[in-house]
Amino acid sequence: MKMPANIKKIAPYKPGKPIEELEREMGLKGIIKMASNENPLGPSPKALDAIMKFKKNIFRYPDGNGYELVQALGKQLKVPPGRIALGNGSNELIELLTRAFLLPGDEAVMADFTFSLYRNMVEIAHATVVAVPLKGFRHDLNAMAAKITDQTRMVFICNPNNPTGTLLPRHEIKEFLSAIPADIIVVLDHAYEEFVTDSTYTSLIEEVDRHENLIILRTFSKLYGLAGLRIGYGIGSEGMIETLNRVRQPFNTSLLSQKAAIAALGDQTHIKASRASNIAGKAYLYQCFDELKITYVPTEANFIFFEFDRAKELFDWMLKEGIIIRHIGENYLRVTIGKPRENQAFKKKLKQFIHKK
Template identity: 45%
Template sequence: MDDFIARRARAQVFNLKPYVPGKPIDEVKRELGLTDVIKMASNENPLGPAPLAKQAIIEHLDDIHIYPDSYCFELKAMLAARLNIGPECIAIGNGSDEILKMLAEAFINPGDEVILAYPTFAEYELVSTVMGANCIKVPLRNNTHDLPAMLEQVSPGTKLVFICNPNNPTGTIVSRQALGEFVRELPRDVLLVVDEAYSEYVDHPDYESAQAMLGQRPQTIVLRTFSKIYGLAALRLGYGISSPEIINTLERVREPFNVNSLAQYAGMAALDDVDHIALSLELNRSGKAYLYQALAEMGLNYTPTQANFIFIDLGRDAGTVFLNMLNKGVIVRSCESFGCPTSIRVTIGTMEQNRRFIQALKAVLQEIEG
């Protein structure tokens, strides 16, 4: 069979490694025989889903034998009203991951150049490589996108540039000014993708959504998700905001019925659940303050975050720390797969989870240091 795969699978497939997700709780329980496991590895909302979203799902359960609205008419209308744009400027996906895939399928030809930061969210490289792109990875500077260095890489062969704002895994932002300067220099022939999966958490005064630049630069797409602050990661719901022409191009490669009906109803309800959003933000803010203080007291080097996770450079092998933390029932993300072998990324949890994380990390570091 190996020979069959080698001869018949597309060449691009051999340049890929499967995406490494955060380890699921049940897997850790099974593998390690643990009963009490917490996951702080995938930047999910520790408060759970928006209560109004749960209610909406229950109300629509009897209709799941009917195909969903393939055009997400109502959800698009609601988003459009809130974003002050037309529904023709919105694409809805089975998670924003699917919008990334649609972008790559619609725009990338084999040999096109794609520019992205390093480290950043792994999907950009994955979807681009599948389509045969040549990915140019530009190292972060001070854990932040190095936009001047990314500009230097732009050539006539550049098709797409990805900016993750705030960046996963470092939690840093690109400021309004830096993005503005970058866009002034970026040729109009390059599609700019700004992934704002964590934008709801940002409280930095220099941050602005790239939606503000769509008018002047229609060759731009902004991505958002319901998986983070809205707490709907398992339903898979995300969207892109762009010019009608880019959205129409994505529509051509979109699978029919790509967004299930429960996700559509839950998404609309979650947008309206202002209490859940406020509580989630407050929990993130207080958790961040607690973790900053505890990490500083431990003498650990962390990057101040604008998202719902913290990037911590432990200065020692993160894989070992990750495994030892697992044994204590705390799942974090080792950043080895991001190319940062001494760092972990921890999702800001409930206060109880944050305390348990710090306790486990202290114990693990003590064990390792003997």
């Protein structure tokens, strides 16, 4: 198939196979997925109730503006509704941002080791990626600021960063925002913010009042356990949100995703349980890595990035043994923090692999 050059160089996203299909293919039961940073506890029961309640209404188009969800978010975040945009997952918002703001030849600055979708979306928009190496597995904001040129139109900061799980202190981001030209769009991707345990961290939402060029992205896919429904949101200036609303499809978020998100947002029991499970799982996996003398990067998210000299071999073997993790490249892997049973199975297999040779 003949393709434009910018599309040709994009590797299609390789999603993990559905567990059911893998189980059939491999003749295994009970495959454990620790690859996509989903909530191992599943969705909020309140979200499931909302889906059951509203399923009879799916013959109608959803409210294209997601009025009720935007109101609920605005109330909880203390942000006027006009500053919130909904997306079909925060992925869609990344796409809308690149579609709305990038022109061919523009530059977008991002870390070299970060969420891969930024690069793809920038390239689809015929813009150029300027990748800046991480420093100590963290974004190097000074080096990123130094890469800004007259062509720079967008900067992506993933905080905590996927795949390394590192968090930038708030003052570094504030300084960065003040230092760069005000017409450069700064995308602060906070997909994992709800998992942060660093006691010095507080949300940067009020920065949106100070910087018209800032958008903060969040999602219901991670802590809230609604990845399969596809719903996320962005908080930005009214001008930013209005621009995104121009380029989105009229019904970009579904009825059931809106209803489930409202219910999940109010389900404090599920939110608390999910955070507690992540904290306990994190401690268990740290201990496992320490015991096995494996170097890992302390995480502020729901996954752990670790180093292993036979990374690809470990990944393939784990898969054969029914545990799906993520091979990040070179000697690096990422494992999503699971439920106790899943973390224990991961540890057992890791030990077996190490002692096998």
